Every structure is written in C-alpha cells, then in structure tokens.
Amino acid sequence: MSTTAPADQTTAKVYPPSPEMAASAHIDAAKYEEMYAASIADPEAFWGEHGKRIDWIKPYTIVKNTNFEPGNVSIKWFEDGTMNVSANCIDRHLATRGDQTAIIFEPDNPEEDAQHITYKQLHVAVCKMANILEDLGVRRGDRVVLYLPMVPEAAYAMLACARIGAIHSIVFAGFSPDALSARINGSDAKVVITADYAPRGGRQTPLKSNADAALLHCKDTVKCLVVKRTGGQTTWVEGRDFDYNELALEADEYSKPVEMNAEDPLFILYTSGSTGQPKGVVHCSGGYLVFASMTHEYVFDYKDGDIFWCTADVGWVTGHSYIVYGPLANGATTVMFEGVPTYPDASRFWQVCEKHKVNQFYTAPTALRALMGQGNEFVEKCDLSSLRILGTVGEPINPEAWNWYNDVIGKGKCPIVDTWWQTETGGHLLTPLPGAHALKPGSAMKPFFGVQTVVLDPHTGEEIHDYPCEGVLCLKDSWPSQMRTVWGDHERFEKTYFSDYKGYYFAGDGCKRDADGDYWITGRVDDVINVSGHRMGTAEVESALVAHASVAEAAVVGYPHDIKGQGIYCYVTLMNGVEPSDDLRKELRTWVRTEIGPIASPDVIQWAPGLPKTRSGKIMRRILRKIAENDYGSLGDTSTLADPSVVDDLIANRAG
Numbered sequence: 210m211s212t213t214a215p216a217d218q219t220t221a222k223v224y225p226p227s228p229e230m231a232a233s234a235h236i237d238a239a240k241y242e243e244m245y246a247a248s249i250a251d252p253e254a255f256w257g258e259h260g261k262r263i264d265w266i267k268p269y270t271i272v273k274n275t276n277f278e279p280g281n282v283s284i285k286w287f288e289d290g291t292m293n294v295s296a297n298c299i300d301r302h303l304a305t306r307g308d309q310t311a312i313i314f315e316p317d318n319p320e321e322d323a324q325h326i327t328y329k330q331l332h333v334a335v336c337k338m339a340n341i342l343e344d345l346g347v348r349r350g351d352r353v354v355l356y357l358p359m360v361p362e363a364a365y366a367m368l369a370c371a372r373i374g375a376i377h378s379i380v381f382a383g384f385s386p387d388a389l390s391a392r393i394n395g396s397d398a399k400v401v402i403t404a405d406y407a408p409r410g411g412r413q414t415p416l417k418s419n420a421d422a423a424l425l426h427c428k429d430t431v432k433c434l435v436v437k438r439t440g441g442q443t444t445w446v447e448g449r450d451f452d453y454n455e456l457a458l459e460a461d462e463y464s465k466p467v468e469m470n471a472e473d474p475l476f477i478l479y480t481s482g483s484t485g486q487p488k489g490v491v492h493c494s495g496g497y498l499v500f501a502s503m504t505h506e507y508v509f510d511y512k513d514g515d516i517f518w519c520t521a522d523v524g525w526v527t528g529h530s531y532i533v534y535g536p537l538a539n540g541a542t543t544v545m546f547e548g549v550p551t552y553p554d555a556s557r558f559w560q561v562c563e564k565h566k567v568n569q570f571y572t573a574p575t576a577l578r579a580l581m582g583q584g585n586e587f588v589e590k591c592d593l594s595s596l597r598i599l600g601t602v603g604e605p606i607n608p609e610a611w612n613w614y615n616d617v618i619g620k621g622k623c624p625i626v627d628t629w630w631q632t633e634t635g636g637h638l639l640t641p642l643p644g645a646h647a648l649k650p651g652s653a654m655k656p657f658f659g660v661q662t663v664v665l666d667p668h669t670g671e672e673i674h675d676y677p678c679e680g681v682l683c684l685k686d687s688w689p690s691q692m693r694t695v696w697g698d699h700e701r702f703e704k705t706y707f708s709d710y711k712g713y714y715f716a717g718d719g720c721k722r723d724a725d726g727d728y729w730i731t732g733r734v735d736d737v738i739n740v741s742g743h744r745m746g747t748a749e750v751e752s753a754l755v756a757h758a759s760v761a762e763a764a765v766v767g768y769p770h771d772i773k774g775q776g777i778y779c780y781v782t783l784m785n786g787v788e789p790s791d792d793l794r795k796e797l798r799t800w801v802r803t804e805i806g807p808i809a810s811p812d813v814i815q816w817a818p819g820l821p822k823t824r825s826g827k828i829m830r831r832i833l834r835k836i837a838e839n840d841y842g843s844l845g846d847t848s849t850l851a852d853p854s855v856v857d858d859l860i861a862n863r864a865g
C-alpha cells in the first residue's frame with residue numbers, strides 16, 4: 210500500500226541530529242548505547258534505578274517479576290511498592306511549581322478563550338472530583354466510565370479516579386451508545402461521567418443523550434455524572450443523573466490520595482483485535498507511570514518550561530500516556546485541544562502552535578496527509594519558531610508526509626520521532642531519540658530502553674538474526690508499562706499475545722529490520738486495520754453488518770486510502786430476495802455508524818452474491834484484500850476455492 214515504507218526506502222536519505230541537538234538533548238548517541246546496553250544486561254538494576262523517577266510511599270524491593278510462558282503468563286513490576294498516580298501527577302509538584310500551568314485547554318471554537326489551569330488549580334479540581342465520585346459511592350477498585358469531550362474535566366476525572374483508587378475506562382466520544390453500553394457492562398462500572406454535548410469541528414455530538422440511550426441497556430444502579438460543556442438541552446433522570454458543576458461548588462477541596470499498590474489497575478481501555486469483541490486492556494499504576502513519564506521526557510526531549518502538545522484524544526491510549534499521565538508526572542505543561550485539524554480551516558493546528566508557543570508537537574500521519582493536501586499557505590501564515598521536536602504515532606508514515614512535516618512544519622530543524630507502540634504497550638517501544646539517532650523517513654528506528662524487540666520468522670517462529678530481514682515483530686521480555694491482562698479474561702490475554710510465538714509477546718505487526726538494525730513497521734499481520742491511525746477489527750464491522758436484517762454475510766478488509774492510510778472495504782451478501790440498491794448501501798453505512806461509531810463507517814460496499822471460500826467454508830481474505838487493492842495479478846492459488854467463479858464475479862463488479 211502507498212502509505213507503508215517501500216522496500217527500497219530503507220536505503221533513502223538519513224537525517225543525523227544537528228550538533229546543537231546532540232549536545233543539548235537528554236540523550237546523545239553514546240548515552241543511548243550505554244543506557245540501552247545496561248537496560249538489557251541487567252533490567253533489575255536499570256529499572257530499580259529509573260523506577261525512582263516517581264515518588265513511592267513504600268519503596269519497592271522487588272523490581273521485576275515477569276513470565277511469558279504460555280499457561281503461566283504473569284507480569285509484575287515494582288510489586289511490593291506503594292504509590293499514588295494522582296499524587297505523582299499533581300501533589301508532588303505543588304511546592305515547586307504550584308503556579309505553573311499544568312493544562313492549557315484550547316476549545317474547539319477559536320473565538321472561545323483558552324484556559325490555563327495551574328498545578329494548584331488542578332489539585333483543587335481533582336480533589337473535588339474525587340470527593341464527588343466518593344459521594345456517588347465509588348470506592349477503591351470500582352470502575353468508572355468516562356465518555357467526555359476533550360475538556361479539562363476529562364483529565365480531572367482520570368486523576369480523581371487514580372486518587373481514590375478507582376479504575377477508569379474511557380470511551381472515545383465518537384463511539385455509539387451501543388459501544389458505550391457494551392463497555393459500561395463489560396467492566397461493570399458504577400458511574401458514567403459524560404457531558405451535555407461535545408463540540409468538535411463546529412458540530413456538537415449529543416453525548417448525554419447517547420449516554421441516556423446506552424444506560425437503557427445497563428444496570429439501573431449505574432449513576433451518571435454530567436459535566437456542563439455547552440449548556441445545551443438534555444433530559445434528566447432524577448436519582449440517576451448528577452450535575453457535576455453544581456456538586457463541584459460544594460465539594461471539599463481536599464482529598465487524600467489513597468496508597469495504592471504498584472500493581473493495582475489504573476485503567477481499562479478497550480481496543481479492537483481480530484475477533485468481533487473489543488478487549489479491555491488493563492494497565493496498572495507503578496510500572497505504567499514510570500514508563501510513560503520516562504518516554505515522555507526522553508523521546509520528546511522534554512525540558513522544564515516546555516509546552517507539550519499531543520493532538521490525540523484522551524479516548525485513545527496516546528491521550529492517556531502523552532496528554533495526561535506522562536507529561537503531568539513530569540511537571541510539564543500539556544495542551545488539551547478539543548477541536549479538529551481542519552476547523553475553522555486547515556491552519557488550526559499551526560495557529561494553536563503559534564498561540565501557545567508549542568515546543569513539542571505530536572500527531573498522526575493521517576492528519577498530516579489531510580493538511581498537506583490543503584496547501585502550504587495555511588502553514589506559512591503561522592509563526593512556528595517555537596517548535597523544537599515533532600512526533601508521529603499510530604501508523605506508518607509515508608515519505609511524502611514525512612518530508613512535508615520535516616520541511617514545511619519543522620523547517621528542517623526539528624527532529625521527527627516516529628513512535629511505534631500500542632494500547633497494550635502503554636508507552637513507546639520503538640522510536641528514535643532526537644539527540645541520538647540519524648532519522649530515516651518512515652522508520653521507527655530503535656527500541657527504547659529496556660525494550661527487547663526481535664524479528665521472528667512467521668512460519669517457524671524462530672528469531673531471525675540477519676540484517677537486513679523481514680518478519681513479525683515480537684518482544685522477548687517485559688517492560689514496565691506492558692498491559693497486565695484482558696479485563697476479566699486472562700486466558701484471552703495469553704491466547705491473543707503469547708500463544709502464536711511461544712515465549713514472546715506478539716504485537717500483531719510485521720516489520721523489516723535494515724542493515725543498521727533500524728526497524729520499519731510494515732503494518733498489521735492480523736485482521737486489524739488501521740483507519741486514520743485508529744484500530745478497527747474487521748470482525749467488528751462484519752458483526753455490525755450481519756446484524757442488519759438484509760445482510761446474510763459480510764467480509765471486511767482494509768485497502769489503501771490516501772488520507773486515512775487504510776479504508777474499510779466491505780463485501781456484502783444480501784439475504785435471498787433483497788435487492789441491492791444505493792439506498793440500501795446508504796442505510797448499511799448509517800447502520801454501522803450507529804452500531805459502532807462514525808470511525809467505523811464503511812468507505813466501500815460491494816455487493817457480493819458469493820464470497821471466496823475454501824471447501825471447509827473459510828473465507829479467503831487474502832483474495833478479498835487483493836481485489837480491494839485492485840491487484841488482481843497476484844491473487845495466488847485459487848484452486849482450493851469451493852467455487853472459483855466467485856472471484857471472477859467479484860473482480861467484474863469491483864466497487865469504488
């Protein structure tokens with residue numbers, strides 16, 4: 210596909226760090242080598258030392274206790290230490306930087322004032338929220354679902370949960386009521402925190418009414434705490450719904466952070482896999498925070514006083530680790546942006562950079578591709594001289610987008626850190642460090658400290674020691690922010706990540722490693738597609754489609770999409786007697802949006818009287834992918850198909 214690194218790109222131009230960058234950055238090339246070697250030679254000693262970057266109530270004596278053996282998978286870091294994440298992100302900064310801005314909130318509408326929330330104000334707001342949650346009956350270990358716009362209250366709620374030991378589970382505000390109720394029920398949450406509306410790109414999503422719809426399918430004991438964002442009209446269920454803004458007026462301004470064990474869960478975050486059911490990825494307190502804060506500091510070369518902006522939504526892991534937990538643990542100033550890159554126009558990102566004098570800017574390739582297409586005048590009218598480091602995440606970055614980012618945004622002076630990681634990994638695993646590595650456009654470069662990436666032969670499962678090579682990307686040993694389990698289903702955790710390649714964590718991505726040992730991610734090797742940097746299980750879209758009365762069967766694959774990276778291509782077999790039509794196509798599209806959310810909107814729907822199946826009834830997705838990619842020359846062996854003529858029909862009627 211056009212957005213992944215072509216094979217010959219591994220020999221393209223390299224961009225070494227400038228002498229100034231190498232001299233001023235936290236980590237230069239020699240330091241990287243030395244620290245990386247130390248982290249692998251003696252993980253206990255390395256993490257024993259770096260674990261101290263956060264404050265512990267009771268210091269740990271055991272650093273690492275991890276096992277990747279199938280049947281016995283268990284991951285524990287700093288297991289006898291106690292601490293509190295909220296105290297680490299707020300209280301410990303109060304004495305030294307109480308009046309420094311912790312969060313800059315930039316609203317969707319540029320006419321609306323930005324807010325600067327200091328660490329002292331953050332402390333009060335989080336304590337109040339913690340007290341409100343306790344009054345609603347939330348106790349240590351209970352789950353709280355957040356379904357919120359990108360407003361400061363989202364961060365308050367996360368940190369308030371952490372403060373009282375509750376486990377938050379954020380549901381991206383773009384998800385549908387059905388997806389929301391599944392997640393409320395999946396984690397048996399006590400409280401849902403939402404807002405009246407979510408303004409985004411000039412439009413308003415009715416979050417409260419979505420939550421109302423979701424709550425119809427949940428236990429009637431679930432309470433709903435409602436943040437006022439627009440003041441727009443909502444319906445109210447007495448006894449179930451509570452007004453956050455009113456309660457905050459009265460709430461006590463202090464809440465004592467609860468002493469938590471390092472291994473107590475901090476949050477659950479649902480993510481798509483290759484089955485129809487998203488899984489609840491569980492992250493714990495101590496190791497997660499150590500790794501999120503350390504990567505935030507080193508990967509973005511964060512220095513005191515810098516203004517850091519990660520454009521993700523807190524509904525994704527990137528927002529968890531690099532808007533809230535990593536930056537705040539480091540006493541940083543972090544920007545929370547409610548809007549979208551193209552509203553009111555394509556200069557919005559760059560105007561926000563200018564307005565808040567952003568030093569580190571972290572976004573997704575899909576946003577860059579969309580903006581690149583709008584023309585450089587949107588960038589050139591903004592003063593981007595504060596920018597020092599640029600970052601990308603979520604999908605492979607194609608060379609055109611990389612070059613544009615480098616030349617037009619960074620003016621050739623800002624290193625680009627292409628960070629590869631996952632919801633499951635909690636923080637960056639592969640990335641260049643700005644002062645240490647000679648960048649290669651499209652390469653996620655090197656493992657971070659303590660990260661043992663290996664390339665396995667997908668057929669034999671053996672490690673490949675050659676350079677260059679290609680295979681599946683696995684991790685040989687644990688790192689502190691590794692997910693601990695799938696919520697309520699440890700067996701699924703083992704099966705998903707540890708059973709394909711015994712003794713390794715299997716990430717689900719393919720990669721190349723070049724002659725210099727630098728890594729190039731080639732994309733998912735399972736049935737997960739990456740749409741605008743968001744993970745979507747093809748099986749999820751399929752189950753949404755077949756839930757429609759007119760659909761007999763559906764198969765969904767990804768195909769190359771200029772802006773989104775991958776688009777969603779659906780082959781749909783209709784029920785006997787149902788006539789295909791454009792109206793039905795529209796209806797199915799709306800159907801999937803309501804079942805899952807707008808991010809799952811099918812790009813292409815092709816009517817398929819039959820699907821290519823083996824004689825044992827298995828759909829041959831490889832063939833469907835090729836047809837969607839418009840690449841019929843290499844369909845491969847179709848002789849095992851029960852009815853090979855199906856393929857000719859699909860090619861003849863290819864849509865899009």
Ligand code: WTA
Nearest residue numbers: 602603604605627628629630631632730744
């Ligand atoms: C993909 C997002 C190439 C990859 C943090 C991974 C990337 C999935 C990169 C995780 C990158 C993420 N280059 N591919 N720099 N970063 N990916 O869980 O396929 O939403 O497995 O986490 O995104 O997506 P997730």
